Amino acid sequence: MNQNGNQDNPWKAAAMVGAIGVDVGVCLFLGYWLGSMAGERLGDPKAWTVSGLFVGLAVGILSAILIVRKVMKGFDG
Secondary structure, X not given: OOOOOOOOOHHHHHHHHHHHHHHHHHHHHHHHHHHHHHHHHHOOHHHHHHHHHHHHHXXXXXXXXXXXXXXXXXXXX
């Protein structure tokens, strides 16, 4: 039997993809929610909601990059 270790584990890859999806989804939802709350209090709800979505997307992408970098750190080659 071939002993490749943890690097060729398909479950680890599936878990990483799932974690990235959940992370980006949660960040988008929080950005939307915070933007709509700010829009209700500060005026112009549409602009605040769209801005919140973009900020949430940016934070989600940054967080996904950090997750991938942490997982790939074990694959030094």
